[in-house]
Every structure is written in C-alpha cells, then in structure tokens.
Amino acid sequence: MTHPLASLRKSLACAYSAAASETITLGAPSLDRRLGGGVLRAALHEAYAETAADAPAATGFALALARRAMAGGRDRPLLWVRQEALTAESGAPYPPGLADIGVDPAAVAFIRVRDAKEALQAGAEAGRCATVGATLIELFGAARAYDLTASRRLALAAGAAGAPIFIVRAGAVPAPSAAASRWRVRALPSRPRAANAPGSAAFAIFLLRQRGGAAGHAWQEWRVEWSRDRGAFKDRTFDAASLSRFVASLPVGGAPDEGAPQTGGRKFG
Numbered sequence: 362m363t364h365p366l367a368s369l370r371k372s373l374a375c376a377y378s379a380a381a382s383e384t385i386t387l388g389a390p391s392l393d394r395r396l397g398g399g400v401l402r403a404a405l406h407e408a409y410a411e412t413a414a415d416a417p418a419a420t421g422f423a424l425a426l427a428r429r430a431m432a433g434g435r436d437r438p439l440l441w442v443r444q445e446a447l448t449a450e451s452g453a454p455y456p457p458g459l460a461d462i463g464v465d466p467a468a469v470a471f472i473r474v475r476d477a478k479e480a481l482q483a484g485a486e487a488g489r490c491a492t493v494g495a496t497l498i499e500l501f502g503a504a505r506a507y508d509l510t511a512s513r514r515l516a517l518a519a520g521a522a523g524a525p526i527f528i529v530r531a532g533a534v535p536a537p538s539a540a541a542s543r544w545r546v547r548a549l550p551s552r553p554r555a556a557n558a559p560g561s562a563a564f565a566i567f568l569l570r571q572r573g574g575a576a577g578h579a580w581q582e583w584r585v586e587w588s589r590d591r592g593a594f595k596d597r598t599f600d601a602a603s604l605s606r607f608v609a610s611l612p613v614g615g616a617p618d619e620g621a622p623q624t625g626g627r628k629f630g
Contacts, residue, residue: 385430388593392583402430403523404541405516409530411547416451416531418548420499421462422564423527425587427495428463430525432592437494439464440487442472442480446501463589477504481511488518488526496526503533512538535569543570549584562587
C-alpha cells in the first residue's frame with residue numbers, strides 16, 4: 362500500500378514539473394513556432410531597451426508578455442517594482458496606457474524604490490508569492506546589484522511560484538544571467554487609424570537568448586504589433602511598409618519630443 366505522504370510528494374512533483382514546462386505564447390503562430398511554443402512561464406525573462414529612448418517600449422513589451430501570462434482565468438495581480446530614477450528619465454506609469462495594453466490599472470501593485478538593490482529584493486519577495494500573477498522589475502543604468510547570483514535568485518523564485526518575473530533594463534549592456542529568455546526591444550511607428558487616432562503599440566524585438574534554443578540569428582528579429590482586443594502580438598515582420606506613420610502610446614509617459622511630427626499619434630514615452 363502506498364503511503365499517503367509519498368502520494369502527496371508525487372502529486373506535488375508532477376504539478377511542479379507541469380508548471381516548469383508551461384509556456385507563455387506570444388499569440389502569433391509564426392513567432393510561437395520559432396520559439397518552440399513560447400517562453401517558459403515559471404522563469405525569469407529580460408527585456409533590454411536598444412537605446413535610452415526605447416525604455417518605454419521595452420517596458421511595454423514586458424507588460425504585454427505579463428498580460429499574456431495572466432490571461433486565461435489567472436485572476437492574480439501584477440506587481441511592478443520601479444526605480445525612482447526612471448520616473449525622471451521616461452515618466453511615471455500611465456493608467457490609460459496600461460488599459461491600452463489590456464492590463465487593469467486596479468490590478469497592478471506599484472512599488473517604488475531608490476536603487477537596484479531594493480528593486481531586486483522587492484522583486485524576489487514578490488516572485489515567491491503564489492498569489493502574484495507576474496512580477497515586473499525595471500532597472501536603470503548599470504545596476505551592478507543585478508549580477509548572476511541575483512538573477513539566479515529571481516529565477517528560483519519564479520520557478521517556485523510558477524509565475525514569470527520580467528526584468529526591464531535601460532542604459533545597460535546584456536550580461537550573463539539565469540534568464541530563460543533575453544530580448545532587445547526598440548519602438549516602431551504604429552499603423553494609422555481613422556481620424557488620426559493613435560495606432561496599436563509596435564515593436565522591433567530581437568531574441569538574444571532562449572534557454573534550450575538558438576538565438577542571435579537574423580531571422581529572429583521581428584516586427585510585431587500588440588492587439589489589445591485579442592491580447593496577443595501580431596507578426597508584421599514582412600509588412601514593414603505599413604508601420605510607417607503614426608506612433609503609439611505606451612503605459613509610461615513623459616515630456617513630448619519637440620521635434621516629433623504632430624500627426625495625431627503619440628511618441629513612445
């Protein structure tokens with residue numbers, strides 16, 4: 362006769378194994394096929410801004426992935442940890458922008474911290490909590506506290522809770538870490554809508570690393586558009602001409618660029 366405790370351990374092991382192998386799809390079949398079905402759910406992921414001006418785009422891309430992770434009946438909040446310096450650089454979180462991504466501002470818990478060390482501590486504590494649907498940590502600059510050891514701590518926390526942790530970095534160079542995937546992100550102009558309304562957020566994304574898969578090839582740079590209504594990305598890699606006019610808003614705001622054309626759209630950040 363099997364001991365009840367042994368049965369419980371076996372059940373927990375199976376549940377953990379299933380959670381560890383579960384993926385977050387991007388929602389575009391052409392991209393998900395190349396990613397082997399998506400990116401791991403119970404893992405750490407990084408989004409690097411290509412330039413300082415692309416920081417809001419990297420945040421928007423990570424938020425969209427978090428939105429995908431929390432879809433499908435996972436009624437759990439998003440915890441967003443942010444360094445104070447980022448508010449001066451790229452603006453404060455903008456609730457209408459969050460809603461445009463498809464994230465309910467009321468379901469987001471914001472934590473503002475002074476430096477990277479505090480951000481990582483808060484993110485690790487949140488990441489261990491089973492009631493959090495996803496954790497987003499924004500770091501600014503070199504952030505030396507985010508080293509290989511810190512990334513492993515976050516990856517273990519994500520694995521234990523079964524929910525993803527996203528690190529967004531601006532003004533930093535990619536370095537070795539325990540991240541399951543690493544992306545470089547830049548903003549793209551969005552497609553026009555009627556009456557000069559801002560179009561959907563658009564991104565150029567380059568996969569730098571994916572655990573268990575190849576990375577860094579030319580075919581792994583994609584042009585994507587986020588659909589709020591579908592809660593999914595759309596692959597527009599071979600439709601670049603359509604991404605040439607309006608510029609979409611993202612969930613962080615700042616002072617407008619005086620040199621930007623006034624076309625009815627809004628500049629990233």
